[in-house]
Amino acid sequence: MAPNVTSGKRPRLAGVVTAYRRYLHPQHVIDRFLDGYGWNGVYHHPPMDVVSLYVDQHGEGDLFQERADRHPKMKICSSIEDTLTLGTSKLAVDGVVVVAEHGVYPLSPNGIMMRPHYEFFEKITNVFRSSGHSVPYFNDKELSWNWDWCKKMVDVSHELNFPLQGGSSLAVTWRIPSAEFPLDATVKEALSVGYGGMTSYDFHGLETIQCMVERRKGGETGVEWIQTYRKDAFWKAYEDKVWSHDLMRAALSRSFTIRPGAATFTNDLPTVDQMKAMVPDPVAYQYKHRDGLLSTMILLYGMVRDFTFAATIEGQSKPFSTQMHLPMPDGRTTLASFFSPLVNNAEKMFLTGKAQYPIERTLLTSGLLIAGVESDKKGRRLETPNLAAVRYQPNPESTYWRS
Known part of the structure; x- marks a missing residue:
């Protein structure tokens, strides 16, 4: 099935979202296509039109x-x-924008909200099939709460030959310092520190790591196993140095939001006892890639309110580290501008008919979230042969937003 690539006219987009209220992802994304956004010193209006919108859940606001x-x-x-x-x-649009984050849906047996990414995808691709052609498809955040559905979404996009682009804004937002992970680097260990809870912000932490380490020598080789450490098990793993303290300190050195350990204010890192008092539910997903790379995604909600990254690179005397800048609209900012590069990369896909970064990244991070939650529920390391099969090469071109 040949994709329908727009040429010489303004693409017409269909929006399919779960809810449309202030500060929800659908509002952040669709509003930018409708009204424009600030971009590199100008006010940018996307050269395309949202001509239709489906909203799954209606309510106050x-x-x-x-x-x-x-x-x-x-x-x-x-x-x-x-x-x-x-x-x-028949299909009458040139692209589809799906934002299935937010809304209220039942929970899976493992406690993940069963948002209808896949149900939306099935209905959309049924129209593709019946029409005999397909169009570029943007999917905000993870693919699904169900691994088999995640995998099927990617397989169907290949079968019907349409670009499928998704993931988190963390992979494309500003970085402080503004630095790209070196292509073909040999990486020994990688780590991210963020905030929020499991089944939501863990995805952002996973994408923070993956958009970096996929650029290592050999590309992404797949993940063999994952183990989740939570609450007391987290602090035991920390004390046992299951992950590198040097990397954790390097990541935290990039944070703008570390809560001081003392009421009188200090720039020192909090002590372990102070961290324990601040963070009632710490989380770590640690996982091993097939090429030996060890990655750890950490959530310290109560101590930080940003996402940072650090990695040990062969040949470098100190860790590579940076912050994925996420200025949240809760008083620090009003615009949630980190959605702008997410939309801008989607625009490029709609205009060129080519995904700007591999959907296999989003497949892997979606699977890691699902497996991390399952490991927590079972209280043990989880072998992940399904994730070991996710292997891909990165886009060598850099896609994050320069400051």
Whole structure:
């Protein structure tokens, strides 16, 4: 099935989202396509139009009708099929923007919210099949809460020959310092430190690591096993130096938001006892790649409010480290500007018909989230033959937002 690549006209986009209220991901993403955003010293208006929108859950604070009133070319639709066909019997748009983050859905047996990424995908690709052609597809954040569905989404995108691009804004936002991970580097250990909880912000921490280490020598080779450490098990693993303290300190040295250990304020790192008092539910996912690389994703909610990264690179005397800048709109900022590079990379996909970074990255990080939650529930290391099979090469071109 040949993709329908737009040429010589403004692409028409269909939006398919779970909810559309202030500060939710759908609002951040769709608003940028509708109203534009600041980009590299200008106010940028995407050269494409959102012509239809499906919103799965309605409620107090909805914004989609106001957006439709201001953008009368955008039709509010009652079904995904109508959103893609515009009331005809065939696909009538040039690209699809899916944002299935947020909304309220049941929990899986392991406690992951069963957001309808895959259900949306099935309905959208059914229209592709019945129409005999496909269009570029953007999927915000993870692919699904179910591994088999994650894998099927990627397989179907290859079968129907359309670019599928997804993942977290952490992979494309500003970095402080502004530094790209060296291509073909030999990496011994990598680590990220972030905040938030499991089944949501853990995905951002995993993407922080993966967008870096996929650039190592040989590319991504797959992940053999994962083990989750939480609460008391986390502190025992910390004291046993299951992950490098030097890397953890290097990552934390890039943080802007470390909570001082003393009430009188200090720039020193908090002591272990102070960290324990600040962080009631610390989490670490540690996993081993097939080429021997050891990665650890850490969440220290209560001590930090940003995402940092560090890695040991052969031939470098000190760790490579940086911050993925995530200025959250809770008083520190108003615009959640880290969504701008996510949308800008989606624009490039819609215009060129080519994904800007491999969907296999999002497949792997989605699978790591699922496996990390399962490891926590089972209380042991989990072998991951499904993730060992996820092997790919990175886009050698850099896609993060320069400051």
